[in-house]
Amino acid sequence: MNDERPPPPDEPERPKPAFAPLGTPPAPPIRPRAGDIIHTGPELAVGEADVRSAERAEVVTGTSLWRDAWRRLLKNKLAVFGMIMVATITLASITGPFLIKQFTGLTPHYIPTDIAALKSLPPFTATDGSFSWLHPMGTDNQGRDLLVRVLQGGQISLMVGIIATLMSLIIGVSYGAVSGYLGGRLDSLMMRLVDVLYSLPYIIIVIVLLSMFRSQTARGQLILLFVALGSVSWLTMARIVRGQILSLKNQEFVLAARATGVSTPRIIFRHLVPNTIGPVIVYATLTIPTIMLTEAFLSFLGFGVQPPIASWGSLTTDGIQNIAIFPWQLICPGVTMGLTLFSLNFLGDGLRDALDPQMRKV
Amino acid sequence: MSTGNGNLLEVRDLRTYFHTEDGTVKAVDGVTFNLRRGETLGIVGESGSGKSVTNLSIIRLIQSPPGQIVSGEVVFDGRDILRLREDEVRRIRGRRIAMIFQDPMTSLNPFMKISRQLMEMTRLHLGYSKAQAYAHAVKMLEIVGIPDARERVDGYPHEFSGGMRQRVMIAMALSCEPELLIADEPATALDVTIQAQILELIKTLKQETGTSVILITHDLGVVAGMTDHLIVMYAGKIFEQAPTRELFAVPGNPYTNGLLRSIPDPTSARGTLYQISGLPPDVAHLPPGCPFAPRCDRAEEICSKEFPPLVEVNQDHHSLCHFALEVYAKSVAENSAVERRARQD
Numbered sequence: 001m002n003d004e005r006p007p008p009p010d011e012p013e014r015p016k017p018a019f020a021p022l023g024t025p026p027a028p029p030i031r032p033r034a035g036d037i038i039h040t041g042p043e044l045a046v047g048e049a050d051v052r053s054a055e056r057a058e059v060v061t062g063t064s065l066w067r068d069a070w071r072r073l074l075k076n077k078l079a080v081f082g083m084i085m086v087a088t089i090t091l092a093s094i095t096g097p098f099l100i101k102q103f104t105g106l107t108p109h110y111i112p113t114d115i116a117a118l119k120s121l122p123p124f125t126a127t128d129g130s131f132s133w134l135h136p137m138g139t140d141n142q143g144r145d146l147l148v149r150v151l152q153g154g155q156i157s158l159m160v161g162i163i164a165t166l167m168s169l170i171i172g173v174s175y176g177a178v179s180g181y182l183g184g185r186l187d188s189l190m191m192r193l194v195d196v197l198y199s200l201p202y203i204i205i206v207i208v209l210l211s212m213f214r215s216q217t218a219r220g221q222l223i224l225l226f227v228a229l230g231s232v233s234w235l236t237m238a239r240i241v242r243g244q245i246l247s248l249k250n251q252e253f254v255l256a257a258r259a260t261g262v263s264t265p266r267i268i269f270r271h272l273v274p275n276t277i278g279p280v281i282v283y284a285t286l287t288i289p290t291i292m293l294t295e296a297f298l299s300f301l302g303f304g305v306q307p308p309i310a311s312w313g314s315l316t317t318d319g320i321q322n323i324a325i326f327p328w329q330l331i332c333p334g335v336t337m338g339l340t341l342f343s344l345n346f347l348g349d350g351l352r353d354a355l356d357p358q359m360r361k362v
Numbered sequence: 363m364s365t366g367n368g369n370l371l372e373v374r375d376l377r378t379y380f381h382t383e384d385g386t387v388k389a390v391d392g393v394t395f396n397l398r399r400g401e402t403l404g405i406v407g408e409s410g411s412g413k414s415v416t417n418l419s420i421i422r423l424i425q426s427p428p429g430q431i432v433s434g435e436v437v438f439d440g441r442d443i444l445r446l447r448e449d450e451v452r453r454i455r456g457r458r459i460a461m462i463f464q465d466p467m468t469s470l471n472p473f474m475k476i477s478r479q480l481m482e483m484t485r486l487h488l489g490y491s492k493a494q495a496y497a498h499a500v501k502m503l504e505i506v507g508i509p510d511a512r513e514r515v516d517g518y519p520h521e522f523s524g525g526m527r528q529r530v531m532i533a534m535a536l537s538c539e540p541e542l543l544i545a546d547e548p549a550t551a552l553d554v555t556i557q558a559q560i561l562e563l564i565k566t567l568k569q570e571t572g573t574s575v576i577l578i579t580h581d582l583g584v585v586a587g588m589t590d591h592l593i594v595m596y597a598g599k600i601f602e603q604a605p606t607r608e609l610f611a612v613p614g615n616p617y618t619n620g621l622l623r624s625i626p627d628p629t630s631a632r633g634t635l636y637q638i639s640g641l642p643p644d645v646a647h648l649p650p651g652c653p654f655a656p657r658c659d660r661a662e663e664i665c666s667k668e669f670p671p672l673v674e675v676n677q678d679h680h681s682l683c684h685f686a687l688e689v690y691a692k693s694v695a696e697n698s699a700v701e702r703r704a705r706q707d
Contacts, residue, residue, distance in 0.1 A: 184427065252469040258423055259463075260456030260483050260534065274473040 072354040079350020085343035089336070093154030100148045107148065137332040140318065149310050150333050156311040157337065160225060161292040165284050167230025168291075172237025173273060173280060179238070180245030181268045191242065194235050202232040203294070210303045218306045225304060229291050240283055244276040278355040285348035289341040296337060312337040369437075370541060370574050371397040371420070376434035378412075378419045381427065385646045389415040391598040393434075397542070397591075402568065402575040404585035404606065406621070407595035408642050413578045416595070417544045421455050439541070457487040460535035462564075464547040466527035470519035476503075476530055477515045483537045502533035506563060525556035529563065536567060543568070544576045549584065561588060582625055586610060594618050597643050597653035600672075604679040611697050614673070614681035614690035616660040652684070660685055 073079050101107055137146035179190040209228040214221070248254065249272065257271050292312075298304040299313025307314070312333050319330030378390040390412045397403050405413045418424050420436050422443060436443040438459065443451060463469040471479060480499035484490040490498060496515075503511035506529040519527060528548060535543055545564060549557035565588055568575050579585055585592055585606065592609045594602040594617065602615040613619050620638040640657040649655070655665035664684055673686035683689060 252463050252465055253471045255423065256461070256463055256469040256531070256534075257471070257482075258455070259421060259461040261452040261454070261486060262456075262482065263452065271471050271474070275471070277473070 069351075069354040073350050076350040076353060078346040079354075082343035082346030082350065085339060086347055089154060089340050089343070090158060093151050093158060096151035097148050097155075100145070100151075104145075137328060140329055141322065141326075146315075146329065146332050149315060150312070150336050153310040153312045153315050153333060154336065154340070156222070156305055156309060157292050157295060157313070157340075160222075160229065160295045160305075160311070161288040163226045164229035164233060164291045164295075165287045167226065168234035168237050168287060169280070169284055171230070172234035173241050173276070174269075175234065176238035176241030176243075177245050177268050177273050177276070180242035181249050181264070181272060183246075183249075187242075191239075194238055197232070198235050203297070205232055206294070206298065207301070207303055210298070218309045221304075221306045222309065225295065225298070229294060233287060233291055237280070237283060237287070240279055241273075241276050244279055245272055248272055248275050282348060282352040282355060285344065285351055289344040289348075292337070292344075293341060368398050369396045370399045370439060372435070372437040373416075373420065374435040374437070376416065376419055376436065377432040378415050378424055378429060379432050380429050382646065387646045388598050388648065389429075389645060390419060393595075393598075393600055395593055395600065395603060397574055397576065399541075399574055400572050401591060402577060402589045404589035404592045405576065405578045405595060406580060406582060406585055406592065408580060410642055410645065411595040412598040412645075413580075413595055414546050415598075417461070417546060417576060417578060420544070421459050421461070422451050423455075453487070456483055456535075456540070457538045458540050459542045459544065460538070460540040462528070462531050462535050462543070462545045462548045465551045466524050466531055467551065469531055470522075470527055472519055475516055475518060476522070480515070480530070480534055480537060483534055487538045498537060499533075502537045503530070505536075505567070506530070506533040508533075524552050525559065528552060528556075528560050532560070532563060532567070536571065536573070539571060540573060542574045542576065544578070546578045547580070548577075550579070550581070557584075564588075582621060594621065597645055597648060599653070599682060600680075601654070601683075602679075602681045604681075608679055612690060612693040614675040614679060614686050614693065615683050616658050616685075616689055617654050617683075618681075619689065619693070620657075620659075652682075660689065 073083075097107070137150060139145055140149065175190065175194075179187045206228045209231075210221075210224060213224055245268075254267060254271065257267050262271070295304055295311060296313030296316065299311050300317045302317075304313050305311045315333035316330055316337070319326075319333060323330050373393060373395050376390055376393045377388070380387040380389055393412070393416055395403070405416065407413050415424065415429075419431050419434075420438075420443065422431070424431060431444060434444065438454070443454065446454075470476070477496060477499050480502060481490075481492070481495035484495045484498050485492070500511050500515050503515055508514055508526060508529055514522070519530075522530060532548075543564075548564065549560045552560060561584060564575065564577075567573070577585060577589060589606045592602075592604060592606045593600055594609070594615065596617055602609065602613065602618045604614070609618065610622065613622060617638075620636070623636040624638060626635055638657055643649070643653050643656070649666060651664075651666040651668055652658070652661070652670045655661045658665065660683075662684070668684070670682050670684045670686075672680050672682050674680050675686055675690040679690075681690065
């Protein structure tokens with residue numbers, strides 16, 4: 001027992017260098033201290049990090065799918081470029097005409113009273129030929145400011161694109177979803193109808209529709225244009241959605257929903273349609289430029305929007321008549337439209353890559 | 363309890379066929395059984411033996427075409443489900459008969475919050491308001507043992523692990539306090555420890571709520587501890603039907619015998635595990651005799667020629683075999699020998 005006595009005072013001493021090295025300045029004890037910190041520190045740190053990340057995961061619940069997609073989209077330079085361009089052009093189209101009117105008094109339909117100004121001025125040129133900021137895109141034959149007309153045309157073109165796409169979205173998604181989910185003979189019938197409509201040259205249908213119901217007012221013609229374009233552009237959407245639904249409807253969650261007594265319409269529109277949102281968004285983004293291009297084409301042929309309303313299509317039509325003398329009348333709306341279409345396509349491609357699960361990388 | 367005899371569910375001569383290009387697949391062919399209130403019934407069998415189709419037929423979830431319930435009665439609480447209108451069946455589904463499916467990874471809608479999926483049930487069937495349904499959803503998640511139910515209820519399925527998702531499925535199935543719970547291989551897709559937890563959970567909840575349960579599985583170990591009655595299915599037919607203890611102790615069918623012998627026994631020194639030779643038959647082209655005959659050790663000439671009778675080996679114990687009584691007698695003899703040896707040890 002007496003022999004044992006000395007060790008106890010030693011023993012409390014022994015762990016000291018390991019656990020409480022703060023008071024010991026010499027170099028050797030620092031090493032075990034560093035080792036100790038590495039040993040206990042990370043364990044604590046990992047635990048805390050786990051708790052914290054778990055908390056964070058709960059705060060952002062559910063957005064991670066979109067968050068991932070967003071992150072991937074931001075990595076795609078072309079898509080970011082497209083997104084910024086689309087946003088800029090949309091914003092400029094919406095606010096531009098208003099701002100220009102505030103600062104210069106120019107409207108899309110303002111024809112100058114000065115006889116000298118009643119001619120097409122090149123960009124950045126005043127009536128007397130000197131440099132001026134008044135007309136950055138020049139003026140058209142009647143001396144109307146081209147910039148404000150291009151911006152206002154952008155409103156119409158974007159509106160046609162978006163509204164017709166929305167129409168195709170509503171018709172196409174419901175048609176495809178119903179056809180795909182119900183299946184069987186009804187599905188065959190509905191899809192054959194789509195096939196038949198597909199096989200018809202849709203430009204001709206649109207032209208026939210537009211000329212048959214030709215409206216007297218410019219506004220009426222515009223609405224007719226939405227309807228005509230929307231009613232032919234839903235076919236691909238219907239096929240895409242049907243394909244998605246076909247692969248989804250045999251998943252167990254649909255059976256589970258049916259087993260809980262959910263009605264068929266509710267299963268289709270509440271359970272299945274939200275699951276197709278990825279491909280639908282991508283295809284819708286790619287439909288907008290297609291429809292805008294079609295609108296431009298129709299306006300070019302004279303079936304589109306009627307004057308005094310301008311669209312990018314009708315502006316290029318006006319411009320092409322004077323291409324040799326006043327090239328800016330074609331170039332300005334043409335380049336703006338081209339840039340927008342490119343940007344929308346880049347954005348659509350970027351979205352497809354971002355939302356496609358097979359492309360999913362870390 | 364309008365049937366009077368204490369049976370919650372009576373399935374009579376149920377036949378579900380699938381009309382395919384290869385011919386008619388008789389997935390369920392003349393299945394008859396009863397389920398008493400509060401009882402747990404196990405259905406075992408190999409893949410493709412018709413276990414799941416039987417249960418999907420009970421709540422009429424067979425996709426038609428190609429499936430068709432050709433004949434039979436499913437009397438649930440005195441009413442034949444097969445003769446009800448679609449909207450009446452829908453009111454039973456989820457409300458009075460709920461199901462849990464095999465794969466928890468796919469049986470929750472990936473685009474819907476857990477809360478919405480749970481609320482859908484009570485709002486649909488019990489007419490709960492949003493707030494009531496939400497509170498009920500949280501309560502159900504707590505009951506099935508999901509930690510931090512209040513926070514997790516607004517999560518999406520991908521934030522849950524497999525075992526957690528199966529718990530959510532159970533919460534969903536039980537949220538309207540159904541009278542019958544059909545669990546279609548509820549633990550097959552999960553790892554063993556989680557399996558045990560899930561089965562234990564079903565067992566406790568069953569005891570608390572008094573729900574009747576039909577448990578489908580191909581794992582005999584699972585049914586042994588949980589069920590009162592057992593049905594062995596093969597090729598769309600019931601091969602043997604008995605109280606669980608009796609079926610394990612004294613099987614009256616060569617197929618059941620084979621199944622029981624192919625359970626690994628860790629105490630056995632022998633290296634190889636018994637297996638039933640051959641493959642399950644193609645149910646689209648069944649031979650005229652016993653469908654198990656080509657794989658059976660006991661088979662004689664008659665087996666491949668004549669369809670076997672359903673023999674009542676004793677009250678509550680039926681076996682589909684030409685030699686049911688003989689097999690049963692042998693099992694009884696073996697069993698008493700085993701018991702004697704156990705007593706001697």
